[in-house]
Amino acid sequence: VWLRRCTHYLFIVVVAVNSTLLTINAGDYIFYTDWAWTSFVVFPISQTLMLTVGACYYLTFTGVPGTATYYALIMTVYTWIAKGAWFALGYPYDFIVTPVWLPSAMLLDLAYWATKKNKHSLILFGGVLVGMSLPLFNMVNLITVADPLETAFKYPRPTLPPYMTPIEPQVGKFYNSPVALGAGAGAVLACTFAALGCKLTTWTYRWMAA
Numbered sequence: 001v002w003l004r005r006c007t008h009y010l011f012i013v014v015v016a017v018n019s020t021l022l023t024i025n026a027g028d029y030i031f032y033t034d035w036a037w038t039s040f041v042v043f044p045i046s047q048t049l050m051l052t053v054g055a056c057y058y059l060t061f062t063g064v065p066g067t068a069t070y071y072a073l074i075m076t077v078y079t080w081i082a083k084g085a086w087f088a089l090g091y092p093y094d095f096i097v098t099p100v101w102l103p104s105a106m107l108l109d110l111a112y113w114a115t116k117k118n119k120h121s122l123i124l125f126g127g128v129l130v131g132m133s134l135p136l137f138n139m140v141n142l143i144t145v146a147d148p149l150e151t152a153f154k155y156p157r158p159t160l161p162p163y164m165t166p167i168e169p170q171v172g173k174f175y176n177s178p179v180a181l182g183a184g185a186g187a188v189l190a191c192t193f194a195a196l197g198c199k200l201t202t203w204t205y206r207w208m209a210a
Contacts (some may be wrong), residue, residue, distance in 0.1 A: 042176050047101065051072060052193035053197040056198050057201055058070065060119060060201040065117070103133060107133055108130055111125040112126060129189060131190030132187045139179050177193045
């Protein structure tokens with residue numbers, strides 16, 4: 001049993017680390033400069049995926065409201081470390097942009113706590129809340145950082161292949177409201193992500209008890 005439990009805790013660390021890496025890369029606003037609004041919707045959805053799956057897994061495994069926020073805090077600390085290393089290498093990352101997952105994770109905890117630890121309410125209400133809130137916080141994320149175009153000229157990437165040459169931002173695409181589109185898509189998809197996170201707990205318990 002101890003071996004399986006140790007493997008489970010290792011799995012928790014792996015989920016948190018990988019979610020952090022995917023979240024950082026999905027929110028890389030130098031890449032965002034290249035594709036502007038067209039890619040913004042992809043950013044919140046990928047971040048919603050990693051936050052919701054991991055947080056619901058933590059939450060339903062421990063059964064303690066507040067664990068989702070703790071998970072988001074782990075992601076934030078890991079991101080500070082990663083961005084600190086990249087910043088030292090010359091990449092223009094700001095520390096202010098990282099804690100954007102905490103408010104969404106708090107909403108997840110609130111949905112779980114307010115419905116007396118009802119897993120289905122967590123999936124439905126918590127998923128919708130996270131899916132709708134994260135695009136908003138992610139836009140605040142982008143607003144707080146340095147101007148993307150200025151950054152692109154300040155930190156040129158000579159290895160960029162010709163077919164990836166930055167194009168003019170496609171302003172007006174998605175009805176000029178990427179936050180609304182991201183929130184709409186996120187509200188639907190995050191329920192599926194939350195269900196997956198809860199299912200991970202079921203599978204883990206079955207595996208540990210076998």
